[in-house]
Amino acid sequence: MAKISKKLDYNERINSFDEVYPVLTLSQAVHEANRCLFCWEAPCREGCPVGINIPGFIKRLAQKNYKGSAELIYLDNPFGEVCGRICPQEKLCEENCRARALNYPIAIGELQRFVCNKRITGDFKISFKIKKEQKEKIAVIGAGPGGLGAAYFLRFMGYKVDVFDKERNAGGILRYSLPSYRLPSSIIAKEVEFIKDLGVNLKYNKELGKKIHLKDLKKEYDAIVLALGLSKYKNLGIKGENLKGVYYPDNVLNKIRAMKEPLPDPDLSNGKVIVIGGGNVAMDCADTIRRLPNTEVEIVYRRDFQNMPAWKSEVETVLNNGVRIMFLTNPIEIIGKTGKVTGIKIIRMKLTEPDESGRPRPIPIKGSESIIECDKVIIAIGQTKDQDLLSNEKLELSLSGELIIDNNMQTSESGVFAIGDIITGPLTAVNAIQSGKEVASNIYNYFESRRK
Amino acid sequence: MADLSIEFLGKRMVNPFLIAATPSSDNYDIIKKGFEVGWGGAVFKTTSVEGQEVPLKYPMMTGINYDGKQTMALANIDLISEHHIDEVEEVVKRLKKEFPDRMLIPSIMGEKKEHWQELVERLIKAGADMIECSFSCPQGTLGDEPGKMLGQSAKATETVAKWVKDAAGDTPVIIKLTPQVTDIVAIANAVKRSGCDAVCTINSVKGLIGVDLDTFSPLPSVDGKGTYAGITGPAIKPIALMCLSEVAQNVDIGISAVGGCSTWSDAIEFFLLGAGTVQIGTAIMHYGFRILWEILSGVNNYLDEKGFNSIEEIKGKALPFLTTHDGLVQEADPNSKINWDLCIKCDLCYIACSDGAHGAITLNEDRLPVVDDDKCPGCGLCASICPVEGCIEIK
Numbered sequence: 001m002a003k004i005s006k007k008l009d010y011n012e013r014i015n016s017f018d019e020v021y022p023v024l025t026l027s028q029a030v031h032e033a034n035r036c037l038f039c040w041e042a043p044c045r046e047g048c049p050v051g052i053n054i055p056g057f058i059k060r061l062a063q064k065n066y067k068g069s070a071e072l073i074y075l076d077n078p079f080g081e082v083c084g085r086i087c088p089q090e091k092l093c094e095e096n097c098r099a100r101a102l103n104y105p106i107a108i109g110e111l112q113r114f115v116c117n118k119r120i121t122g123d124f125k126i127s128f129k130i131k132k133e134q135k136e137k138i139a140v141i142g143a144g145p146g147g148l149g150a151a152y153f154l155r156f157m158g159y160k161v162d163v164f165d166k167e168r169n170a171g172g173i174l175r176y177s178l179p180s181y182r183l184p185s186s187i188i189a190k191e192v193e194f195i196k197d198l199g200v201n202l203k204y205n206k207e208l209g210k211k212i213h214l215k216d217l218k219k220e221y222d223a224i225v226l227a228l229g230l231s232k233y234k235n236l237g238i239k240g241e242n243l244k245g246v247y248y249p250d251n252v253l254n255k256i257r258a259m260k261e262p263l264p265d266p267d268l269s270n271g272k273v274i275v276i277g278g279g280n281v282a283m284d285c286a287d288t289i290r291r292l293p294n295t296e297v298e299i300v301y302r303r304d305f306q307n308m309p310a311w312k313s314e315v316e317t318v319l320n321n322g323v324r325i326m327f328l329t330n331p332i333e334i335i336g337k338t339g340k341v342t343g344i345k346i347i348r349m350k351l352t353e354p355d356e357s358g359r360p361r362p363i364p365i366k367g368s369e370s371i372i373e374c375d376k377v378i379i380a381i382g383q384t385k386d387q388d389l390l391s392n393e394k395l396e397l398s399l400s401g402e403l404i405i406d407n408n409m410q411t412s413e414s415g416v417f418a419i420g421d422i423i424t425g426p427l428t429a430v431n432a433i434q435s436g437k438e439v440a441s442n443i444y445n446y447f448e449s450r451r452k
Numbered sequence: 453m454a455d456l457s458i459e460f461l462g463k464r465m466v467n468p469f470l471i472a473a474t475p476s477s478d479n480y481d482i483i484k485k486g487f488e489v490g491w492g493g494a495v496f497k498t499t500s501v502e503g504q505e506v507p508l509k510y511p512m513m514t515g516i517n518y519d520g521k522q523t524m525a526l527a528n529i530d531l532i533s534e535h536h537i538d539e540v541e542e543v544v545k546r547l548k549k550e551f552p553d554r555m556l557i558p559s560i561m562g563e564k565k566e567h568w569q570e571l572v573e574r575l576i577k578a579g580a581d582m583i584e585c586s587f588s589c590p591q592g593t594l595g596d597e598p599g600k601m602l603g604q605s606a607k608a609t610e611t612v613a614k615w616v617k618d619a620a621g622d623t624p625v626i627i628k629l630t631p632q633v634t635d636i637v638a639i640a641n642a643v644k645r646s647g648c649d650a651v652c653t654i655n656s657v658k659g660l661i662g663v664d665l666d667t668f669s670p671l672p673s674v675d676g677k678g679t680y681a682g683i684t685g686p687a688i689k690p691i692a693l694m695c696l697s698e699v700a701q702n703v704d705i706g707i708s709a710v711g712g713c714s715t716w717s718d719a720i721e722f723f724l725l726g727a728g729t730v731q732i733g734t735a736i737m738h739y740g741f742r743i744l745w746e747i748l749s750g751v752n753n754y755l756d757e758k759g760f761n762s763i764e765e766i767k768g769k770a771l772p773f774l775t776t777h778d779g780l781v782q783e784a785d786p787n788s789k790i791n792w793d794l795c796i797k798c799d800l801c802y803i804a805c806s807d808g809a810h811g812a813i814t815l816n817e818d819r820l821p822v823v824d825d826d827k828c829p830g831c832g833l834c835a836s837i838c839p840v841e842g843c844i845e846i847k
C-alpha cells in the first residue's frame with residue numbers, strides 16, 4: 001500500500017491500541033490529491049469492487065470540497081471510512097493507478113479515509129434523499145458489511161429494510177476479525193449510524209434458527225437477504241482442543257476491542273501464547289495479544305513465509321512488533337494438566353507438490369515431533385459458516401453443504417437471496433458490500449418481474 | 453564555461469541578475485546576504501522623500517496555489533521602503549565599499565520635481581551606480597491622481613523622466629513601467645525622448661487575487677477589508693515577456709526585465725527576447741537568495757551546450773522570429789504524434805481532444821490513443837496537457 005502517513009513508533013504502537021497509521025494531515029492529503037492525474041475512464045475505478053468514482057472524489061478533495069468528495073464515496077459505499085482503512089488497495093484501485101507509470105500510485109485508501117474522517121469528526125453532514133418510497137419490505141439477516149451493504153442500497157431504492165443480527169452490535173466480521181488499532185469500534189459505529197439515518201432498522205439479539213425463522217419472516221417480508229457470513233472459526237480436529245486456555249479469534253479480538261489500552265486480561269495475558277495459523281486474522285490475534293502485559297507470543301504455521309496467506313506488510317509488522325513465527329510447523333496435539341493447557345506437541349513439515357490451492361502441500365517429517373510449553377493456544381486457521389443457522393430451513397444445498405443460488409443470487413426458495421462470504425468463501429469487506437449492492441438491484445428486478 | 457558577466461548601460465556586471473525592488477533589498481544586512489550569495493546587483497526597495505508617511509497594512513501578501521504548489525502568483529499590498537533617505541544613503545555607501553563590483557541601483561519615487569531631483573542627487577553622491585524610478589507601483593495611492601500611475605501617461609512619463617535625467621547627468625536612469633497600458637511602446641518612446649537610458653519591464657500587475665469565502669473580504673484581508681494588489685510570480689511571466697519583446701523590437705533603449713522569472717530557462721527566455729539584465733523578486737521571496745545558484749548553473753550549461761560564449765551573444769536572438777499573426781506563414785501540415793511506448797493510458801489527451809478540440813483521438817482496445825490524421829489539424833492541445841514528458845509531439 002502506498003502509505004504516506006507515518007507509522008506510530010514501536011513503543012507507541014506496542015503499548016497502546018491507538019491506530020498504527022494516523023489519518024493524513026490536510027497538507028499531506030491535498031498534496032497527494034494533486035498528484036492524481038484525473039484519468040478519463042479511470043482504471044482505479046475499475047479496480048474498486050463497488051466502483052467508487054475515485055478521480056471524482058480526489059479532484060473534489062484537491063479543491064477542498066470535502067462534503068462533495070464524501071458524497072461521491074458514500075454514494076457507492078456505506079463503509080467509506082472502514083474501506084479506506086482495511087481494503088487491500090494495493091491489489092484493487094491502487095494496483096490500477098496510472099500514476100504508477102510516472103512514479104508511484106496515489107494513496108487512494110488514505111485519501112478516502114481522510115475525506116470520510118472529516119465527516120465522522122463532524123466537519124460536515126451528508127444525507128441522501130430517498131427518491132421514491134416503495135411498498136415492499138425486505139429482511140436482511142446479518143449485520144456485517146454484506147448485509148448492511150444490501151440494506152443500504154435497498155433503502156436507497158425506497159424499500160423498507162429491517163436488518164437482524166444475533167449480536168448486540170452491528171458490524172459482524174468487522175468487529176470479531178479485526179483489532180481496534182486497525183479499525184476502531186467508534187468508526188464502525190459511525191458508519192452504522194449513517195446507514196440507520198437513511199432509514200434502515202436494526203434488530204439485535206435475533207439469531208436465525210433460534211429467535212427468528214425464515215417461514216415467519218416470509219409472511220411479513222417481500223424478500224429476504226441471507227448475509228450470514230462465516231461466523232464460526234475452524235477447529236484443528238486434534239486432541240486437547242477442549243482444554244481451558246484454547247481460544248478462537250472472536251474470543252480474542254472482539255473481547256479486547258472493549259479495552260481502551262492494553263491491560264492485564266485474566267484469560268489472555270500473562271504467559272506464553274501460541275497462535276496457530278498464517279492468515280491476516282492470525283497476525284492480528286498475535287499482534288493484539290502481544291500488546292497485553294507480560295505476554296510472549298509465537299505463531300506456528302505449517303508452510304513457509306512465501307506461502308503465507310497474510311499480507312506481507314502485516315507479517316512484517318507482526319515480526320517488527322516482537323512476535324516470533326515458527327514456519328513449517330504443525331500442531332498435532334494440545335497438551336494439558338488438570339484440564340488446562342500446558343503446551344503443544346508440534347511436528348516439522350516439508351513442502352511438496354502444489355495442492356488444490358496452488359500452494360505447495362505441507363507434509364509432516366516423521367520423527368520430528370517436539371513439545372513447546374505454553375499457557376494458551378489461539379486457533380486462527382480460517383472461518384467457516386455456522387451450520388446450525390440453516391439446519392432447520394428448507395433451502396437447497398450442494399453435496400458439499402453449500403447454499404445453492406442462481407444467477408440472481410436467489411436460493412431455491414423464491415424471494416430468499418444469499419450474498420457475501422457464505423456464498424463466495426472468505427473475501428474482503430468490500431467484496432461483501434459489492435454483493436449487497438448487486439443483490440439490491442436483483443431484488444428490484446425480482447419485484448418488477450412479479451408485477452408483470 | 454561561458455562568460456556570465458555582462459555590460460549594461462556602460463557598466464560591467466559580474467552577472468546579469470539583480471535583486472528586484474522588494475523586501476529582499478530593503479536594508480544593508482539583507483542586500484549583503486544577497487551579494488554574498490553572488491547576485492550581480494540590487495535594485496533597492498523604492499524610497500521617497502523624507503517626511504512622507506508609509507502607511508503599511510498587514511497582512512500584506514496572499515498567494516495563489518495551483519495543483520498543490522504554492523505561489524503560482526503572489527499578491528502584495530506592500531508600499532515603498534519605510535527607511536529614511538538618510539539611511540538609504542548610508543546603505544549605498546557601505547555596500548559600495550564592501551562590494552565595489554556589484555550594481556547598486558536605488559529605486560525612487562517622488563511627487564514634485566524637487567523631490568525627484570533631490571533624491572537622485574543624494575543617492576548618486578552616495579555612490580549609486582544607476583537610478584531606477586518607479587512610475588508604476590500599482591499599490592496604494594501615493595501621488596496626485598489616486599489610482600492612476602505615472603507610467604500610464606506618455607506625456608507625464610516624458611516630463612518626469614526628464615527631471616530625473618537632468619539631475620542624474622551621466623549616471624544611467626531606468627524607468628520602471630507598468631504593463632497595464634494600451635501601448636507600452638508609446639511609453640518606452642517617451643522615456644527615450646526624455647534622455648533616460650533604460651526601461652524596466654514590468655512592474656507588478658494590478659489585480660485582485662481572491663476573496664475570502666467566509667468573510668467576503670477581498671484578499672489579503674486587513675481587518676475584514678481588502679484592496680487591489682500588485683501581482684507577481686510565475687503567473688505574470690507571459691505578460692512580462694510580451695512587454696519586454698514589444699519594447700525590444702520597437703525602441704532603441706536599454707531594458708532591465710522583471711516579472712515571474714524563477715528558473716534558468718525563464719531567464720534565457722528573457723535574454724532571447726532582448727533583456728539586458730534580469731531582476732528577480734518573488735522567487736527569492738519564496739526560496740531565498742540561493743535560487744541564483746540554480747539559475748546560474750542552468751544558464752551556463754545552456755550556453756555551453758548551444759556553443760555560445762556569453763550571455764550577450766544570445767541577447768535578442770528570438771526577436772527576429774517574433775511576428776504578428778498575419779506574419780505567420782504555414783507550410784507544414786502538423787499532426788499529433790503519440791508515442792505509445794511512453795503512453796501511460798491516462799487518456800487525458802482523448803478527453804481533451806474530444807471535449808476541447810477536434811475529436812481526432814479515439815481509444816483502441818488497449819485504451820491507447822489513436823490519432824485520426826484527417827481530423828487532427830495539429831492544434832497542440834493534447835501535447836500541452838499530456839502528463840508524460842515527450843510522449844506527444846506536434847510535427
